[in-house]
Amino acid sequence: MSEAHVFAADQEAALTTFKVRVLLVDDQLIIVEAVRRMLSDQADIEFHYVTDAAQALQTALQLQPTVILQDLVMPAIDGFGLIKIYRDEESLRHVPVIVLSAKEDPKLKAHSFATGANDYMVKLPDKLELLARVRYHSGAHISRLQRDQAFRFLRESQKNLAEANIELQKLAAIDGLTGIANRRRFDQTMQTEWQRAQRDKKPLTLLLCDVDFFKLYNDSFGHLAGDLCLKKVAAVLTEHLKRPADLAARYGGEEFAIILPETPLTGALIVAESCRRHLEQLAIENPQATTDRSSVTMSIGVASVIPSPLSRVEDLIELADQALYAAKNAGRNRVMCADGPPPATP
Numbered sequence: 001m002s003e004a005h006v007f008a009a010d011q012e013a014a015l016t017t018f019k020v021r022v023l024l025v026d027d028q029l030i031i032v033e034a035v036r037r038m039l040s041d042q043a044d045i046e047f048h049y050v051t052d053a054a055q056a057l058q059t060a061l062q063l064q065p066t067v068i069l070q071d072l073v074m075p076a077i078d079g080f081g082l083i084k085i086y087r088d089e090e091s092l093r094h095v096p097v098i099v100l101s102a103k104e105d106p107k108l109k110a111h112s113f114a115t116g117a118n119d120y121m122v123k124l125p126d127k128l129e130l131l132a133r134v135r136y137h138s139g140a141h142i143s144r145l146q147r148d149q150a151f152r153f154l155r156e157s158q159k160n161l162a163e164a165n166i167e168l169q170k171l172a173a174i175d176g177l178t179g180i181a182n183r184r185r186f187d188q189t190m191q192t193e194w195q196r197a198q199r200d201k202k203p204l205t206l207l208l209c210d211v212d213f214f215k216l217y218n219d220s221f222g223h224l225a226g227d228l229c230l231k232k233v234a235a236v237l238t239e240h241l242k243r244p245a246d247l248a249a250r251y252g253g254e255e256f257a258i259i260l261p262e263t264p265l266t267g268a269l270i271v272a273e274s275c276r277r278h279l280e281q282l283a284i285e286n287p288q289a290t291t292d293r294s295s296v297t298m299s300i301g302v303a304s305v306i307p308s309p310l311s312r313v314e315d316l317i318e319l320a321d322q323a324l325y326a327a328k329n330a331g332r333n334r335v336m337c338a339d340g341p342p343p344a345t346p
Helices: 003-015 029-039 053-063 079-088 106-115 127-157 161-172 183-200 214-221 223-239 265-282 313-329
Strands: 020-025 045-050 067-071 097-101 119-122 204-211 247-252 255-261 298-305 335-337
Touching (some): 020 029, 020 053, 020 127, 029 045, 029 127, 045 127, 053 079, 067 079, 067 127, 079 097, 079 106, 106 119, 119 127, 183 204, 183 313, 204 223, 204 265, 204 313, 214 223, 223 247, 223 255, 223 265, 255 265, 265 298, 265 335, 298 313, 313 335
Parallel strands (some): 020 067, 067 097, 097 119, 298 335
Antiparallel strands (some): 204 255, 247 255
């Protein structure tokens, strides 16, 4: 397994460990028991409490709750003082605090928010309202934790942020199954090469390739065999690319594309025929195929243009697609160009 896959697996495993964890800080056991009962039948909520304000900070640091239910009136130190203490601790600074007060007092409420509380409820609250607020604030906090942890994994996995961004861009441009460029990378490359070819007045050539009777192959041998078949097709196409600027991409499903900058039609037809013949020679069994061979083959449409200010990328794609359609109609397992069939190959 590659380092990238190990990193992704570790990250996914870690991001699933967060759960709703409630810490109630209240010196009245009757309140503790009432809240415990409200939450006891909620399998996704973990409940903890302390009745001694002096233990609140240490308990919160150990538990790392996703929400704190904080009573205001407590011996030794009141709820406002505890909220300030929470906010001074780096690991608790963003933990949501819901004040539980015996009074519906605007001044107390305003002071609670000014001190750093996230919400204010008069105790004892309705069960549904308590659950809704606990889940709302916990959900927001868990999202923050997941985001922060994702960034932390990212930093740890790379020497610096620039390298991480480059790696992510590469991963975003790769087809997950075949390992070659994906449709997004294809679209970006087509735009870039189109502009370059238009500026330099050079030909830009496109091959659209479609695996013949692939659905029948999938139905006969299953998706795992179908995936392996697509990987082999991608490997065949990649093997016949000779220059750094050439690009093979998965266009969609069983369709592939090859971009050949500064390549005339004659050269592109040679590449296309080499790819077609190579796949044919692999003799991957496909007994459901109705061509003259009972193996996996592909049809290829080729088109080449010198872009002008009046033409569009879509025009080249359309020409290649028409050529591919012609190859399919002509019996499959063949190469066709936009202007008609290619010259006969020896």
